[in-house]
Amino acid sequence: MKLIDRQYLDTPFYGARKLAVWLKSQGQTVNRKRVRRLMQLMGLRAIYRKPRTSKPGPGNKIYPYLLKGLKVTHPNQAWAADITYIPMQKGFLYLVVILDWYSRCVLAWKLSNTLESDFCIEALKEALQKGRPEIFNTDQGSQFTSAEFIALLENQGVRVSMDGSGRYADNLFIERLWRTLKYEEVYLKAYPDAAEARREIGHYFIFYNTKRPHQALGYKTPAEEYHVEPIAVAKGGMLQSDTSRISIPNSLGIAGFHLNLE
Numbered sequence: 001m002k003l004i005d006r007q008y009l010d011t012p013f014y015g016a017r018k019l020a021v022w023l024k025s026q027g028q029t030v031n032r033k034r035v036r037r038l039m040q041l042m043g044l045r046a047i048y049r050k051p052r053t054s055k056p057g058p059g060n061k062i063y064p065y066l067l068k069g070l071k072v073t074h075p076n077q078a079w080a081a082d083i084t085y086i087p088m089q090k091g092f093l094y095l096v097v098i099l100d101w102y103s104r105c106v107l108a109w110k111l112s113n114t115l116e117s118d119f120c121i122e123a124l125k126e127a128l129q130k131g132r133p134e135i136f137n138t139d140q141g142s143q144f145t146s147a148e149f150i151a152l153l154e155n156q157g158v159r160v161s162m163d164g165s166g167r168y169a170d171n172l173f174i175e176r177l178w179r180t181l182k183y184e185e186v187y188l189k190a191y192p193d194a195a196e197a198r199r200e201i202g203h204y205f206i207f208y209n210t211k212r213p214h215q216a217l218g219y220k221t222p223a224e225e226y227h228v229e230p231i232a233v234a235k236g237g238m239l240q241s242d243t244s245r246i247s248i249p250n251s252l253g254i255a256g257f258h259l260n261l262e
């Protein structure tokens with residue numbers, strides 16, 4: 001599953017057949033059926049890499065994509081959310097992130113061992129404590145089309161936008177974040193458990209927001225671009241006014257009751 005996840009970042013257009021061929025070239029004894037089953041477990045689909053978020057819940061409303069051709073010129077104009085797979089030594093977790101498009105700042109994130117909507121709702125509530133976007137973009141997954149998630153946005157007067165079906169590039173900034181996170185953090189480590197994953201990913205997002213310069217931002221950090229001065233926020237340490245005293249909260253922020261040990 002780790003090999004599949006890594007290769008999928010490079011070739012999201014590979015389906016189970018091509019991934020099985022690639023895995024065999026890497027010395028793995030595996031057939032197409034097993035690759036397909038693992039992809040289903042991870043939520044990976046050819047062209048459109050989403051952890052089972054591309055299918056809306058029955059009866060849930062789908063909203064149009066509002067970001068096409070839109071020039072994003074300031075923080076809180078557009079936010080985006082997505083989910084990805086995080087491998088550990090044994091098992092895996094799912095990570096949701098809420099990102100400000102203009103600054104690339106990670107406003108909130110949560111880990112979960114299931115794909116229920118609770119951890120996405122918790123992340124959204126946390127992000128809304130920091131600001132309110134004009135537009136909020138997600139894929140068409142059941143977590144993001146749920147009545148409670150949509151109500152949180154509409155009650156704040158936020159316009160809801162959703163990626164087109166099969167459109168890999170509609171949430172491109174989040175896709176770039178996944179690649180950055182995995183190559184700079186996740187693939188370099190083998191988290192022994194969920195607590196270690198939570199702690200290390202937390203440290204990485206502090207680094208990403210407050211210390212890692214972005215070329216697209218004129219080599220400013222996301223925190224510098226999102227706020228005139230970085231501010232301290234509750235529950236997550238996303239931004240710190242004093243980065244020499246970075247700390248991780250005691251709460252693990254992990255939803256669910258068991259680990260995925262596939």
